Amino acid sequence: xxxxxxLIGASxxxxxxxxFAFIRSVRTGQYDDxxxxxxxxxxxxxxxxxxSTQQSxxxxxxxxxxxxxx
Amino acid sequence: xxxxETAAATACYHCGEDLKGSTLKLDNRAFCCEGCKTVYEILxxxxxxxxxxxxxxxxxNGKDAETVRxxxxxxxxxxxxxxxxxxxxxxxxTITFQVPAIHCSSCIWLLENLWKLxxxxxxxxxxxxxxxxxxxxxxxSISLRQLCELLHRIGYPxxxxxxxxxxxxxxxxxxxxxxxxxxxxxxxxxIMLLSFPEYFGVDALAxxxxxxxxxxxxxxxSLPVLLYSSSIFFRSAWSGLRSGVVNMDVPIVLGILVMxxxxxxxxxxxxxxxxxxxxxxxxxxxxxxxxxxNKTYDRLSFERDYKSYFPMAVTILRHGSETSIPVxxxxxxxxxLIRSEELLPxxxxxxxxxxxxxxxxxxxESAPAEKVAGEILYAGGRQKGSAIEVEVIREVSQSYLTRLxxxxxxxxxETHDVTSMAGRISKTFTFVVLAIAAGAALYWFSSxxxxxxxxxxxxxxxxxxxxxxxxxxxxxxxxxxxxxRKRIYLKNTAVVETLAGIDTVIFDKTGTMTQSGxxxxxxxxxxxxxxxxxxxxxxxxxxxxxLSQKLYAGTQSGVLPGITSFAxxxxxxxxxxxxxxxxxxxxASFAAPGYATQAExxxxxxxxxxxxxxxxxxxxxxxxxxxxxxxVQELRGKYTLGVLSGDNNAEAGYITALFxxxxxxxxxxxxxxxxxAVRELQxxxxxxxxxxxxxxxxxxxxQSDAGLSISDxxxxxxxxxxxxxxxxxFRHIPALLHSARKGRRILMASFGLSxxxxxxxLWFAVQGNLSPLVAAVLMPVSSVTIIxxxxxxxRINVLRSLSDAPDATSVEQ
Numbered sequence: 001x002x003x004x005x006x007l008i009g010a011s012x013x014x015x016x017x018x019x020f021a022f023i024r025s026v027r028t029g030q031y032d033d034x035x036x037x038x039x040x041x042x043x044x045x046x047x048x049x050x051x052s053t054q055q056s057x058x059x060x061x062x063x064x065x066x067x068x069x070x
Numbered sequence: 071x072x073x074x075e076t077a078a079a080t081a082c083y084h085c086g087e088d089l090k091g092s093t094l095k096l097d098n099r100a101f102c103c104e105g106c107k108t109v110y111e112i113l114x115x116x117x118x119x120x121x122x123x124x125x126x127x128x129x130x131n132g133k134d135a136e137t138v139r140x141x142x143x144x145x146x147x148x149x150x151x152x153x154x155x156x157x158x159x160x161x162x163x164t165i166t167f168q169v170p171a172i173h174c175s176s177c178i179w180l181l182e183n184l185w186k187l188x189x190x191x192x193x194x195x196x197x198x199x200x201x202x203x204x205x206x207x208x209x210x211s212i213s214l215r216q217l218c219e220l221l222h223r224i225g226y227p228x229x230x231x232x233x234x235x236x237x238x239x240x241x242x243x244x245x246x247x248x249x250x251x252x253x254x255x256x257x258x259x260x261i262m263l264l265s266f267p268e269y270f271g272v273d274a275l276a277x278x279x280x281x282x283x284x285x286x287x288x289x290x291x292s293l294p295v296l297l298y299s300s301s302i303f304f305r306s307a308w309s310g311l312r313s314g315v316v317n318m319d320v321p322i323v324l325g326i327l328v329m330x331x332x333x334x335x336x337x338x339x340x341x342x343x344x345x346x347x348x349x350x351x352x353x354x355x356x357x358x359x360x361x362x363x364n365k366t367y368d369r370l371s372f373e374r375d376y377k378s379y380f381p382m383a384v385t386i387l388r389h390g391s392e393t394s395i396p397v398x399x400x401x402x403x404x405x406x407l408i409r410s411e412e413l414l415p416x417x418x419x420x421x422x423x424x425x426x427x428x429x430x431x432x433x434x435e436s437a438p439a440e441k442v443a444g445e446i447l448y449a450g451g452r453q454k455g456s457a458i459e460v461e462v463i464r465e466v467s468q469s470y471l472t473r474l475x476x477x478x479x480x481x482x483x484e485t486h487d488v489t490s491m492a493g494r495i496s497k498t499f500t501f502v503v504l505a506i507a508a509g510a511a512l513y514w515f516s517s518x519x520x521x522x523x524x525x526x527x528x529x530x531x532x533x534x535x536x537x538x539x540x541x542x543x544x545x546x547x548x549x550x551x552x553x554x555r556k557r558i559y560l561k562n563t564a565v566v567e568t569l570a571g572i573d574t575v576i577f578d579k580t581g582t583m584t585q586s587g588x589x590x591x592x593x594x595x596x597x598x599x600x601x602x603x604x605x606x607x608x609x610x611x612x613x614x615x616x617l618s619q620k621l622y623a624g625t626q627s628g629v630l631p632g633i634t635s636f637a638x639x640x641x642x643x644x645x646x647x648x649x650x651x652x653x654x655x656x657x658a659s660f661a662a663p664g665y666a667t668q669a670e671x672x673x674x675x676x677x678x679x680x681x682x683x684x685x686x687x688x689x690x691x692x693x694x695x696x697x698x699x700x701x702v703q704e705l706r707g708k709y710t711l712g713v714l715s716g717d718n719n720a721e722a723g724y725i726t727a728l729f730x731x732x733x734x735x736x737x738x739x740x741x742x743x744x745x746x747a748v749r750e751l752q753x754x755x756x757x758x759x760x761x762x763x764x765x766x767x768x769x770x771x772x773q774s775d776a777g778l779s780i781s782d783x784x785x786x787x788x789x790x791x792x793x794x795x796x797x798x799x800f801r802h803i804p805a806l807l808h809s810a811r812k813g814r815r816i817l818m819a820s821f822g823l824s825x826x827x828x829x830x831x832l833w834f835a836v837q838g839n840l841s842p843l844v845a846a847v848l849m850p851v852s853s854v855t856i857i858x859x860x861x862x863x864x865r866i867n868v869l870r871s872l873s874d875a876p877d878a879t880s881v882e883q
């Protein structure tokens with residue numbers, strides 16, 4: 001029966017992983033705009049992405065990360 | 071495609087507005103104005119016609135697009151422009167614009183493809199609900215000014231007023247709610263699972279090593295709930311207590327603390343399983359309630375004052391050269407240059423040029439005021455026509471209009487929620503609960519000291535007013551949301567409660583009872599035939615004068631003829647030849663020389679002369695909103711009514727007929743007069759609802775118990791208020807009030823329901839034998855039934871009361 005300790009420990013860890021994923025998704029801004037992405041995905045060509053992927057190499061995350069650091 | 075082609079015959083291909091005789095065409099598509107045509111040209115040249123494929127007529131009317139000329143010049147040299155930029159590394163810069171014109175998926179598409187229009191734009195990201203565009207650009211290849219001009223030319227002028235940028239700078243305020251909720255849910259789920267064996271009395275638990283293990287784990291899991299997720303309740307209760315108010319969070323915090331302490335004691339003394347499951351579920355449910363209550367309309371601001379109505383910078387003439395300075399640093403004696411369509415930010419004397427100030431938004435006066443050099447111009451007017459030079463005589467904060475904001479009404483702090491029903495109940499509630507707990511403890515104390523402590527804590531645990539605390543967020547929050555669906559946007563849930571207690575309704579006239587912008591045009595004189603009318607309209611369209619624009623918009627005719635020998639005489643009128651007729655329109659003396667003035671019109675008038683003879687005049691009266699009569703009828707008897715108008719008393723007769731004789735009606739009211747009138751009513755003990763629209767109502771809106779602002783376009787500026795009502799549903803304000811009253815009854819019923827649950831719980835608690843299972847079942851069940859009851863009841867209430875109000879489209883919510 002002592003396997004119960006291991007199993008419960010594992011289950012809490014799995015749940016913790018989900019919590020971590022959730023917190024990450026909030027932190028990266030997935031909950032900031034809950035409408036526009038649903039429209040954007042319907043456009044035929046990915047708008048602005050072509051240039052943004054090429055940009056993100058030189059640019060890092062600077063423009064989106066903290067918009068209020070002037 | 072065929073649909074678009076046939077529609078093109080009557081509506082502008084770009085903005086979908088009625089062509090009204092316009093003959094502008096390009097690529098076989100018709101346009102209502104040059105502005106719309108220009109946008110189409112830009113887009114089609116850059117292979118961006120997809121814009122028109124996503125939605126039919128997606129554009130906004132492009133008439134304003136022509137005014138771009140000098141509008142953004144201040145961005146070139148102003149320090150303010152530097153502050154607008156959020157991030158820059160010398161090469162790449164980012165900025166967030168408020169773009170009120172965003173309204174459909176085409177807009178998102180176009181703005182996010184802005185890089186196709188200019189190589190300097192790196193990327194654009196639109197937040198539709200906030201009406202924001204986040205632009206990354208290279209300053210070396212496109213300056214901020216050019217970027218703004220580009221946006222303006224394609225029909226998406228950025229909103230660069232003072233208030234709009236600070237608002238754009240705080241996007242993450244909602245995030246902590248999600249963190250709290252996520253943590254609470256994680257802990258709640260795990261504690262629940264670990265508590266199941268206890269509920270079912272599983273034999274294995276007799277082996278105390280498991281029982282202790284589960285207990286310790288529960289204790290660990292409850293720590294983040296107590297320390298992080300529920301910290302807002304602690305904070306709110308503490309700030310309430312410090313200002314001498316026992317708010318609803320006090321009994322909640324009491325319950326949570328007792329629950330945690332008793333559970334910890336049970337776990338560590340191995341005497342029981344504790345109530346950690348109940349604790350976590352309570353916090354989780356109440357957080358949902360708070361999140362629900364905190365519904366905000368991202369793109370609407372209820373706090374705007376004159377600062378966000380005025381521009382950020384103004385052009386000042388110093389030693390013969392033009393420079394831009396922030397509006398706040400204007401000093402007495404400065405000489406300003408005010409261009410067409412620009413706002414005058416401070417009281418000034420007109421030095422040079424012909425002023426034609428549109429004060430409609432500020433004073434409620436509907437006709438533009440013509441002024442000549444030497445006359446005083448008041449702040450807040452919008453210049454129509456050519457540029458003028460003025461000299462400032464009073465600083466911005468001391469101007470006629472802005473002095474209003476020095477009134478005490480604007481400094482009054484937000485009151486605590488003691489006035490809300492939940493707030494009033496919570497004080498009594500807390501003391502009654504404490505009394506019962508103490509009573510139970512005393513009763514058992516002599517016979518069984520252990521039981522006495524149990525009873526005391528159990529009472530505090532079971533009465534933790536979770537159900538009570540979520541009744542009000544769910545009832546009022548749900549009503550708030552449903553009102554939003556019916557185009558009534560209230561600031562917060564407290565406004566719903568305030569509306570229920572209103573007994574006096576005060577209206578502003580111009581822009582509130584009447585339709586703003588769209589005045590009725592009435593012809594007085596000899597009948598004009600269609601050819602003559604078309605000639606008059608063609609001439610009016612050429613003129614920049616606001617009355618000409620109104621004349622053009624307010625009349626109907628056939629195809630407009632071309633105009634030759636057009637001439638504009640400032641301060642008098644315009645003339646030109648069309649259809650072989652020599653047409654003059656403007657002042658009486660100009661339209662037909664030698665003409666003796668007949669009865670002077672109280673409203674604005676444009677006189678028409680054709681081939682030298684006066685044919686008559688167009689009168690511009692106020693057009694009252696549809697359903698105004700019904701609205702007044704419905705409110706009469708139930709509420710005390712009143713009218714405060716900034717306008718002259720030209721329409722006093724109509725208003726008395728509408729409202730009856732015994733009603734408070736005042737004309738020529740300055741903004742400060744309106745505020746004083748509302749205050750006077752309140753001193754008589756009345757609860758006043760003010761319904762207004764402009765800056766001139768700002769004082770009254772603020773002073774009143776509830777201030778609603780009527781707006782034809784809710785994305786436009788509206789003064790600080792408690793709620794914004796789309797003009798489309800103006801007629802349904804009585805239904806709104808009715809529904810708010812019914813909402814109060816729903817609230818009372820749900821309070822009653824949660825008291826019932828409390829009494830059942832108390833029955834177990836005072837006997838000192840509250841089992842964790844009873845608590846774990848009773849608490850969530852009571853909360854869930856309250857949620858169901860309030861949601862369903864408030865839904866039926868609002869949707870039935872406002873059943874014939876038009877729904878907002880999904881994107882407008």
